[in-house]
Amino acid sequence: MNKSELLKEQVQRNSGVNVLKCMRCGKCSATCPNYDVMEYHPHQFVNMVENNQVELLMKSESLYMCLTCFACVERCPRGVEPGKLVEAIRLEAVRIKENNHLKPDQIVKKLTDKMPQQAIVTAFRKYTK
Amino acid sequence: MQKIGVFVCHCGTNISATVDVAKVAETLAKEPGVIYSTDYQFMCSLAGQNLIIDKIKELDLTGVVICSCSPRMHELTFRKAADKAGLNGFLLEMANIREQDAWVHKDREEATLKAVALGRAAIAKVALNEALIPGESKVTKRALVIGAGIAGMQAALDIADAGFSVDLVDIEPTIGGLMTQVDKTFPTLDCASCILTPKMVDVQQHELINLMTFCEVEKVEGYIGNFIATIKKKARYVDPDACTGCGLCTQKCPTKNVLNSFNLNLDNRSAIYIPFPQAVPLVAIIDAAHCKKLQEGKCGVCAAVCAPKAIHYDDCDKLVENKYGAIVVATGFNPIEVHAFNEFAYDQSPNVITSLEYERLMSATGPNGGTVLRPSDKKHPKTIVFQQCVGSRDTTSRGKTYCSGICCMYTAKHAMLTREKYPDTDVYVFYTDIRTPGKGFDEFHRRAVEQYGVHYIKGSIGKVVPMSNGNLKVQASDLLMQRQLHIEADLVVLAAAMEPDKSAKHLAQQLTASMDNDGWFTESHPKLRPVESPTAGVFLAGACQGPKDIPSTVAQAGAAASKAIILLIKDKLKGNPCVAHSAENMCNGCGACANVCPYSAITYVEKEFRMPDRTTLIRRVASVNPAVCQGCGACTVACPSGAMDIFGFSNKQIMGEVDAICQ
Structure with a gap:
């Protein structure tokens, strides 16, 4: 198992999501309130994990644009739960040493209305370890 | 001296891939009483059956064991073969090494051991089998068709045309079913009423069809050829014979x-x-x-x-009881309720409607005489958004796991007809997949796209927000363009999934007919017996068995009718000889067996017994009506004195099987 496959395995296990349950209806991306500011959209998260592209997702700002509102989790007709997948990938990203998405001195500057709280909480989680 | 033959089937690779069939045959050959044992590729084929027949004749076999599939599949086939060879069919046993072994195990060695154990049990049982001769029962030459939609009507017409009387029952005050609400039918776009209403008249005028509208089947007893149904005629308060329908x-x-x-x-x-x-x-x-x-x-x-004095306010529900030889179930389907899908705002806006509601809006007999006007303010809608798969292919508690099969086609029909009638209307269809198998079906869908300019978008509506002017803000995904769409729509139409009619469940319980987890009636065999219920004498027509369009429904109704005719045309039916009987000397008349009998087949009789001292004693003992008994075996378990037994499945035979397995 190479690194990409390992990551796929890891995020699926951490989130409890089975990406093969997706039937590509697009309801997650239809219901997503933050769609327009995301580079990768909820249904792409599911499809990209299936295709071993977790690393691309880990590098994307989209990870922090997800509001964790769970509308996609609530409405997915197949119970795929894309929101939980995003969380698991975010966790994967913040766990990498010296790869913090935020440094303490950047936080004040970043605190705008557009900054999702979840992202700040996630960033701080790293420092409290 | 027992002379038992054992025949082990490969079933192609169904069994032989997991079970070492040659080894099974070889091992079972050493069992006591077995004088011949072999394996063969397809035991149910003509060559396989001939092998069995030849060996019975050649070796004068007293018992036969077939190690193959479930007896539900081929017991009758093999019994017939045995009868042909001059061996009573009930001296043949099947060991199910396919469904109960090869199909459910992976380990070849263990599966082979299990096959041997199952074969051994069957050998132990067949050694104790007795020749049984089935009794005969008369067939009531009358059919009951439950549900008078297009399926029930077609079945009733076909059975009646064959010369048998039919009672056609419907829970609604009129026949015709759901098709009466449909405007036009795909893929020909002919008017539903124009093809349906003449059929309704045919049904009414047929001298052998007795219409029972606004009636409900309350209770069904009996068995194939001899069902007794209790039907409730609900109070209509209008005498149907006197009413002229003047209005x-x-x-x-x-x-x-x-x-x-x-x-x-x-x-x-x-x-x-x-x-x-x-x-x-x-x-x-x-x-x-x-x-x-x-x-x-x-x-x-x-x-x-009312000039003909047809109205009677004192009318009340009445129960009628009738006898039938065959029953056709045609209870049909309904669209599901869509309240749970709150993202579509069905409960918040009158302008969010289901496809069947849209069908009524388009119909000439509908609320606006066929002019499409949106419900909130009777304005002509300029932008209409259709959403497919609402509740279909949905594994959550809100929906149904299956594809409802007809929504792609009726949505294409709605979209096409809307564009034809109102070319100034923008029509969007959000789909997951387009599923249009069927003659001329995909061409029909392509016509909607290519000739009528319907915007088909691969994606889904995510949210509908009603606005104060009645319009609807629709947020949706367009997966191929990788964008989120925001459409201001006048009308949103939801293609709701199909579900079985509510009346089906009670009926299934009465008929002891099985249903799947979704409440569709189960067919006896998914490929080879698609219109027969596992309950003998009960046949299935139309959407009560699963989602179906009109052509398939009519085809299945004809098939169900022909199966009912095959039954009704017989004067006598062979019964099941594997029924209960009580050993009168052991029976103490306690009543335990009659209490548990689900078919009311057991009664008690006073009987004279000669005692050893030459006196006579009158005792109450159980007596089984073999025509009513279905051989379920509940009484044999309940009997405290061991007097009750079943032919073909005696306590001794069952214990013989258990002993053989535990060897």
Whole structure:
């Protein structure tokens, strides 16, 4: 198992999501309130994990644009739960040493209305370890 | 001296891939009583059957064991073969090494051991088998068809045309079913009423069809060829024989604000009403819940204006009991309720409707006479958004896991007809997949796209927000363009999944007919017996068995009718000889067996017994009616003295099997 496959395995296990349950209806991306500011959209998260592209997702700002509102989790007709997948990938990203998405001195500057709280909480989680 | 032959089937690779069939045959050859043992590729084929027949004759076998599939599949096949060879069919046993072994195990060695154990049990049983001769029962030459939609009507017409009387029962006041609410039919776009209403008239005029509308099947007892059904004739408050269907009562009725269920509550009707102008029978009916006379005792206008004096406020439900030889179930389907899908705002806006409601909006007999006007303000909608798969292919608690099969086609039909009638309308269809198998079906869908300019978008609606002017903000995904769409729509139409009719469940319990987890009736075999229920004498027509379009429904109804005719044309039926019997000397008349018998097959009789001292003793003992007994075996378990036993499945035989497995 190479690194990409390992990551796929890891995020699926951490989130409890089975990406093969997706039937590509697009309801997650239809219901997503933050769609327009995301580079990768909820249904792409599911499809990209299936295709071993977790690393691309880990590098994307989209990870922090997800509001964790769970509308996609609530409405997915197949119970795929894309929101939980995003969380698991975010966790994967913040766990990498010296790869913090935020440094303490950047936080004040970043605190705008557009900054999702979840992202700040996630960033701080790293420092409290 | 037992001379048992063992025949082990490969079933192609179904069994032989997991079970070492040669080894099974070899091992079983050493069992006591076995004088011949072999394996063969397809035991049920002509060559396989001939092998069995030849060996029975050649070796004068006293018992045969077939190690193959479930007895539900081929027991009859092999029994017939044994009979042909001169061996009573009940001296043949099957060991199910396919469904109960090869198909459920992976380990070849263990599966082979299990096959041997199952074969051994069958050998132990067959050694104790007795020749049984089935009794005969008469066939009542009358059919009951339950549900008078297009399926039930077709089945009733076919059975009646073959010369048998049919009672056609429907829970609604008119026959015709759901198709009466459909405007046009795909893929030919012919008017549904034009093809349906003449059939309804045919049904009414057929001298062998007895229409029983507004009736419910309450209870069914009996067995194939001899069913007894109790049917409730619900109070109509109008004498159907006297009523001429003039409609004067419906005009004069002062209560005009009752929601009209025929138009899916999109308009109102009076408390006394005729469901629709082409209803059969064309007879009025009083909606008791909304009638002033029946609720408050005041009014009586309808009775006053009715010239033929057809109205009877003292009408009440009546029960009738009839005998039938065959039963056809055609209870059909309904669209699911869509309230749980709150993202579509169905409960928040009258302009979010289901496809069947849209069908009524388009229909000439609908609330606006066929002009499509949106419900909130009767404005002509300029932008209509259709959403497919609402509740279909949904594994959550809100929906159904299956594909409803017809939504792709009717949505294409709605979209196409809308664009044809109103070319200034923008029509969007959000789809997951387009599934259009069927003659001319995909061409039909492509026509909607290519000739009618319907915007088909791979994606889904995520959210509908009603605005104060009645318009709807639709947020949706366009997966191929990788964008989120925001459409201001006038009307949103939801293609709701199909589900079985509510009446089906009670009926299934009465018929002891099995259903799947979704409540569709189960067929006896998914490929080879698709219109037969596992309950003998009960046949399935139309969407009660699973989602279906009109052509398939009519085809299946014809098939169900022909199966019913095959049954009705027989004068006598062979029964099942594996029924209970009681050893009178051991029976103490306690009543335990009669209490547990689900078929009421056991009664008690006073019988004289000669005692050793030459006196006579009169004792109460159990007596089984073999024509009614289904051989379920409940009584044998309940009997405390061991007097009850079943032919073909005696306690001794069962224990023989258990001992063989535990060896």
